[in-house]
Amino acid sequence: MSDLVPLIRERYLQTLENIACAAQSAGRKPESVKLVVVTKTQPVEVVQAAIEAGAHLLGENYPEEGVMKLQSMRQFSAVEWHMIGHVQSRKAQLVAQNFNLLHSLDSLKLAKRLDRFCGEAGRALPVLLEFNVGGEDSKSGWLAGDETHWSALLDDLAAVVALPNLQVRGLMTMPPLGGTSEFSRPFFQKLKRLQQYLASQFQQVNFSELSMGTSGDYETAVQEGATLVRVGTAIVGARQYT
Numbered sequence: 001m002s003d004l005v006p007l008i009r010e011r012y013l014q015t016l017e018n019i020a021c022a023a024q025s026a027g028r029k030p031e032s033v034k035l036v037v038v039t040k041t042q043p044v045e046v047v048q049a050a051i052e053a054g055a056h057l058l059g060e061n062y063p064e065e066g067v068m069k070l071q072s073m074r075q076f077s078a079v080e081w082h083m084i085g086h087v088q089s090r091k092a093q094l095v096a097q098n099f100n101l102l103h104s105l106d107s108l109k110l111a112k113r114l115d116r117f118c119g120e121a122g123r124a125l126p127v128l129l130e131f132n133v134g135g136e137d138s139k140s141g142w143l144a145g146d147e148t149h150w151s152a153l154l155d156d157l158a159a160v161v162a163l164p165n166l167q168v169r170g171l172m173t174m175p176p177l178g179g180t181s182e183f184s185r186p187f188f189q190k191l192k193r194l195q196q197y198l199a200s201q202f203q204q205v206n207f208s209e210l211s212m213g214t215s216g217d218y219e220t221a222v223q224e225g226a227t228l229v230r231v232g233t234a235i236v237g238a239r240q241y242t
């Protein structure tokens with residue numbers, strides 16, 4: 001075991017404790033929130049240390065990097081690999097074949113490609129629909145900043161939920177970068193309202209998962225209903241760009 005393990009374990013357990021406190025403060029059960037440890041850009045030694053420290057849901061942003069890591073960590077068969085970054089069309093097959101959950105399904109076109117590759121691979125892929133609730137031009141996700149235009153999303157979403165090899169499980173967002181966690185709160189609240197809206201429109205679909213909150217604002221996200229938080233730097237340290 002590397003000496004990284006105790007350090008990562010301490011931060012991982014602290015994060016779980018903070019999640020539990022935030023959940024309780026909002027009258028929620030701590031076990032209703034799952035912690036995804038984001039290991040993008042981290043070398044495999046850090047990924048392995050995170051697993052040995054107790055992490056069992058890992059989030060990666062880049063399909064090739066994620067596949068390389070999951071293939072080298074096959075001995076940890078209980079670990080789930082989540083794709084949380086934008087997936088380019090040409091990477092759809094890698095994602096369809098390898099990941100346990102895609103948080104960042106952001107277009108009908110990508111959904112159709114994933115569905116086709118899943119069909120060929122004989123597997124179903126659980127997905128979350130990514131929404132751009134801040135309305136920023138630079139962000140991926142279906143534009144959902146303006147609540148009065150949510151009905152314009154329904155045609156696309158109806159086509160996504162009808163795809164046989166994708167299993168829609170909920171929603172995901174990445175709010176605009178603010179600086180404080182309070183800045184993120186209204187965006188988390190908006191995603192929660194969108195969840196309720198979609199659940200009323202598609203009664204046969206399960207939208208129960210809400211993936212929101214990162215190192216700087218996950219406690220706020222939990223107070224607002226997150227069921228999956230995606231925490232990187234607060235657990236595994238600064239990203240390692242090479």
Ligand SMILES: *Cc1c(COP(=O)(O)O)cnc(C)c1O
Nearest residue numbers: 038084214215230231232233234
């Ligand atoms: C990098 C990333 C995270 C983790 O961010 P931290 O600030 O390191 O916690 C979460 N979600 C997405 C989509 C990311 O790209």
